[in-house]
Amino acid sequence: MVNLMRQVYFLIVFVMLVACKPKAPENVYTAGEADFSSFTAIGDGHTGGYMDDALYRDGQENSLGTLLQRQLTLVGASDVSVPWMETGNIGVNWNGQARLLLGYKTDCLNNTSLSPLRLSPQGELSSLSTSAYNPSSKFSNFGVPGLRTIDLVSFLLGNLNFVNYNPFFARLSKDQFNFPGSGSFSTYQENVFDGGYPSFCSIYLGIEDVLPFAKSGATSNPMSPVAGLPGIGFEESLGQLCQQLHAQNVKAVIATIPNVSEWPFFNTIPYNGLKLDEDKAASLNQIYNPLGFSFVVGDNPFMIADPNAGMFGVRPALPGEKILLSAPLDSVRCYQMGSVFPFRNEFVLTLDELNEIQTRIDQFNAIIRQKAVAYGFALVEAQNFYNKLPSGFAYNGVTLSAKFVSGGVFSLDGIHLNPRGNALLANEFIKSINHSFKSNIPLINALMFNAVLFP
């Protein structure tokens, strides 16, 4: 009797363990009204995986274009084809420097703390002089760092001798580093359409038409004009691309330009980050009281150069004005930059400058929206994603924000998204595609992708 009961008991245990699992639903992913079989990502470094102030392999692997396409493979897209950088992940930027990573840095006051450092003294220079072009495998990610909308039809982009030369374009161009006299140069767009039109495109352009100006503190790299022929003005440059895609029955998703001045590069140093004790406040008051400025113990606005500010061209920063992350922090800590010596114009965006940048972004975005409607493209309001960041938002148990380093979304350059940020932005593209083309493409679990790594 007891034996029988034991057998029954173990039989029940077995049945319970095996039989009572909830059944998973069968996922049916569909392409809807779109054909993703040949996908191409058109864009700048934000599409191509530029991050931590360099283009490097892991960044490319986790770029907006690559993550989006990998997800589209669930509904028929082919696998990614990317002008890969070397697997050593050193990376390279416009100045030949290696990528940033988080390390220990000792500042002029002998305080050691975590800070973005260059991975090595020199970047992956060989990648800027070696062609990545492969005639038998067309690239699907044409994200080229620094690409402006007005560069799309430029014959100068791959020509070393011209001021607009872009080495990141030259390395993927079918010209394979033609030097002047050895052949003709093709445009970005010719490369994208070389050998046939894609069936579906993502278009994320326009950031580079305003960002270099903003990063220079509005001192150089003028923003692209709105009007003018293709190659000169934003509207017609973007228009001819969209028109061509539409004429070839290419479906697309296009994104508006986010408000770049809200990114950590422009928001990590507060305008009133000048902390003073009694002595320092007194000595600054001695200097500046005659000019009508006074200082208190505690937080004070930094002093900035502004040619329009009275006789001396100096004034305290106003709330809302930006001190850029390019400002030399050791000079601030130890050599009285931002106080005795005002921040130079290149490290500051004043309210007028911010207004000028925002106005241009708004003009560009109005054009992008209008093209999307005219040509039936899915539209991503990129700012809707960025809007959630300043106050932070909960995502699967993690609070993500625009905070530099710890926010979990931006890479160490404070401008480009990290892999996790790219996955989140790719989700916005997928949502828009699903909505416009009635497809069912699942979103990406962004927490599977890295944020900033700590030593």
Add this chain to the structure above:
Amino acid sequence: MQPNRPLFIWTAIFALSLFNTFFSQGFQVNFQGQKQQGMGCAGSALMQDASALFYNPGAACFASASEVNVASTPIFANVMYVDSSTQEVFRTKNPVGTPFAAYALIQSKKSHRLACGISITTPFGSTVQYEEAWIGRFAITRLAMKVFHIQPTVSFKVTDNIGVGAGFVWSPGEVELEKDLPVQFNDGTFGHAKISGTARGFGYNAGVFYNSGGFLSAGLSYRSGINMAVKTGTVEFQVPGGLEANFPNGSLTSSLPLPSVVTLGLNVKPCKNWNAVLDVNYVGWKTYDTLSFDYATNTSSLLDTKSARRYKSILAFRAGLQFAAISDESGPKLIGRIGGGFGFSPVQSGHVTPETPDADRWYGTAGLSYVFSQHFSLDASLYATKLQRADTNYETGLSGTFTTIAFCPGFGVNYKW
């Protein structure tokens, strides 16, 4: 017949595996008596055995003899989570839960009016462990909660028809909570946090029982809420070296409120071999409003947390039938039972968490008892439920559907003298 052997086997198994229990309405576990479990977990109005010490102390004095009663109900529960945005499927790999109940009831031979007893039960707790790298890993990876109620009880027959009883509840417990942290080592692996602590709480259990002596009996019982205070918990972090100063290991305090339960029960005996029972519970879950952790050392990365739970008090309805299939001159020999119930979920929309993926639920039960002799009898029961809950959590942003299936076969042994 070797009555002691199965008892020995089961207790050995259960002692080894510690007990891990499945959440049943919140994290309440309603497995304290095999006979009640067979009848939809109802029984505050029907004096069955020593488990009356739990279900209604007022009924315990109606016991016909002194008795020892030990039972356990292994819980086979699987939770599946389907994330609404990624459409990915994740599952728990919970260990088999083994809540148990043990009772000793001594009937005063002199007066037949007084009974004393002690019970050890596990009316709250759960172990939930999700698979590796599941999407909610930063909310929780594992929760193991164990709560014992040790309850000495006195029950007194005021008249031949009315009994009252009360017990003091001493409630020791343990809790362990683990989750991954969204900070990454250089190789990309995530940090991890583990909170553990022991908890203490006190309460009481009281009841009134009315027995017409034939057709009808009724019961009213009240189990008080208990505040399980964690006074010396510890928190351990695994984080990159560069962040160790931000996440100091140390101590913390917390508390977890267990709700009060009011039960009104009715039992009718329409004909000789049949009983029908109904219990209505009112569970005071409203007390579980906030889960807070107060760390001894705070940093900019480690702040005290207050998570909204906002449970609401709920009603649950439980009903069952009992039928004596075979009887002889000494009484019933083989008894069959069937029942079921419905309970509202205390967890409100926006507050469903992976550790308690609760929902309104229907469940069904069945049971069997065999009386071998006037001293010895065996009970068995089976409980089955399936529940589903779709929600987006306000605090974590987790958005998806939890589906839970649970089978709980229970076994018990009674010895009377």
